[in-house]
Amino acid sequence: MxxxxxxxxxxxxxxxxxxxxxxxxxxxxxxxxxxxxxxxxQYLRQVLPDNYTYIIKSYKEIELEKFEGAPTAAFDSTxxxxxxxxxxxxxxxxxxxxxxxxxxxxxxxDKVKGIKVIYHKDFxxxxxxxxxxxxxxxxxxxxxxxxxxxxxxxxCLAKIRLEKSRLNLSHPCEIHLLYNHNHPxxxxxxxxxxxxxxxxx
Ligand SMILES: [Zn+2]
Numbered sequence: 599m600x601x602x603x604x605x606x607x608x609x610x611x612x613x614x615x616x617x618x619x620x621x622x623x624x625x626x627x628x629x630x631x632x633x634x635x636x637x638x639x640q641y642l643r644q645v646l647p648d649n650y651t652y653i654i655k656s657y658k659e660i661e662l663e664k665f666e667g668a669p670t671a672a673f674d675s676t677x678x679x680x681x682x683x684x685x686x687x688x689x690x691x692x693x694x695x696x697x698x699x700x701x702x703x704x705x706x707x708d709k710v711k712g713i714k715v716i717y718h719k720d721f722x723x724x725x726x727x728x729x730x731x732x733x734x735x736x737x738x739x740x741x742x743x744x745x746x747x748x749x750x751x752x753x754c755l756a757k758i759r760l761e762k763s764r765l766n767l768s769h770p771c772e773i774h775l776l777y778n779h780n781h782p783x784x785x786x787x788x789x790x791x792x793x794x795x796x797x798x799x
Contacts, residue, residue, distance in 0.1 A: 641671035647693035653678040667782030678769035699783035717760035725752035750781040
């Protein structure tokens, strides 16, 4: 009787310890804490607007380009921002543009329409090859030549999502940002008169 009791209590003890270990593991991975701008990795600090807090879902640094005037940050990251409306997303995009000089074009907008989705847009750098392709589909060769000279086949892109199911969370807006320009950002620190930083062409 005593031995089976001992057995049981040691089993319970073991279970408790396992649960504790599991819990502490869960705490560090699947419940990330929001970071203020100052707590972000250096590359993100160079690029992300600072008046927000971020929850980083994934973050991978990319080797920097070495040419003259190459951007000094390169990464692939998905993060959540404390943004809960379309207007606030546009403000964030505007701040991002002003800070980095990145000019985004819309690759596709609100393709998934429905009551669950508030904002769903994909963007690509205006130096991307896809811009040239889209442009040439719509226009004639004379202007296409102009566009082609801008095309460096840049891969920089952003995917921004805001879904109703996340609105009750502290950081509802999800942004996937692949930041790896392969050209200098010539418009750096110049604020355009118009807030339209992305447009259809
Ligand atoms: Zn680019």
